[in-house]
Amino acid sequence: MSSILDLEVFVRTADSGSISAAARSLELTPAAASIALKRLETRLGMRLLARSTRSMRLTEEGRRYLDSVRVALAALAEGEQALKQQSQGLSGVLQLAAPSDFGRNLLLPWLDDFKREHPHIRLQLLLNDRHSDLFRETVDVALRFGVPSDSSLVALPILPRHHRLACASPEYLARHGTPQTPAELSEHSALVYLRNGRPYNSWHFSRDGEVQEVQVRGDYLSDDGEVARRWALAGHGIAYKAWLDVASDIRAGRLVPLLGDWQGESVPLNLLCPHRLQVSERVKVLQGFLQARCQLLAG
Template sequence: MLRLDDLQIVVRTAELGSLSAAARALDVSPAVASGALKRLERQLDVRLFARSTRSLRLTPEGEQFLGYARAALQNLEEGQQQLAGSKVGISGVLQLSAPSDFGRNVLLPWLDEFQQEHPQLSLRLLLGDRVADLYRQQVDIAIRYGTPEDSSLVALPLAASNRRVLCAAPAYQHQHGELRRLDQLAQHNCLLYMLGGRLHERWRFQDGKRELSVTVSGNRVSDDADVVRRWAVAGRGVVYKSWLDVADDVQAGRLRVLLPELRGELAPLNLVCTHRAQLSKAVHLLREFIQRRCAELLVRKPWSG
């Protein structure tokens, strides 16, 4: 089996152009360095360096082996760093953006809990429904519904199976009657959401293998998803929202799911960043934490499957 210290001798000798210089850099005697090189050449059954009294250069076989030796040492170093990092807490500043409703009413208490577990970590939270420009804004990651339109961004799933659900407050149902069919939405006040100037007035569902859609209308529109949810809780109309946003309201009885036999459209929640190099230990831990919390909410989902 090859010895790591022998690989180090080869790499440093190639870098410094001298066996004696490599010995000094590694704090071993020239005799030890020479012995390590000879031992490795015997094991590989090749000559790695062409040596004379005045010069030393890599042979073609040595050039080929050098890349593997460097990669092996680099992989070991990265492994040591990861193990060392796992033994210490995370610190520094983590900057993230999140949707208004999910951020204020779901994520905020989660972040409190996460920061209690990692008190050396500082958070900078930006809330809003407009998609953050990760190349310009000072954020490390964004939490967003749906797949990013920019294919150059890295999107990691937080809740891939999340869906939208149709909801209304008990007070609204009491006043306007129970919704029994999808086409009856035309007779109800639907609370609408607008993003980037686009009104989301076409609501899509699945009934088994059938795709259903309905165009709705109402007397209230907002570009803030939290406002739309608050209107629904106040009994102002019917809302079509991400289950993650309304799960606690449904659990507490503030909202009721309508037509639960229909499956709302997918609303996957993702963690988005510009490059995988931004996936620090803090980001990985936060992602795992949010995934667990989302899974707990999805256990209570009203749709089957």
């Protein structure tokens, strides 16, 4: 097992590109830092850093190993922090990414309550509909709808049984009529979501084992889920939204759910984490908190 010091020397050398700089940051001599690196490489049986008289760079093995070392050191630091501040309750930074629509309309007020319950937590919130690369970006966890495309991610369930639905404003339906079957959606103006620059215009519905796929079209397209919701509220067309995103609008009568006996595609809500070691106590408490809020809304 490598020592923590050896791992810290490796990370700081990789970040700074200099053994001398890494040594200064750890209050070591350059010779001691160099020995720590050699000791780590000897134990692993491979070169982590390619060195020359003028430069230093990560090898391919070093680049892959660096991600794992960062995770391990972060987990150790968090464990120490938790022990030191146990009497104060949860503390530290919680970095969270979330979809724009869900984030603005539900998550923001929920996080206000979460912060009141855990005042020593520092929140960093990233709102967008782009799926963050959890292995590269400074995000601990991400709230995402749907089944994770990357099987290496750890998925912590928030609302497993959750679906999309077609909906529109009463004003739109008064002007254009109410579709009774999925096929009739092709005759209406759809509010199309852009996913990675491509229109998500294939909507799926199921009923009693029957599945229908409908190709829709419309004059309003956006890569922001909140924009699609606002267009629906303004009466510009029919949206295909996650139920959580429009639950409040439906209950207030601002939007009307369509095709009552047809169910939209399944989009379970999960907290995604890049590694099991990063499922910290903060993340576990946040998971339980969000489960309770979503179930309350669903009930």
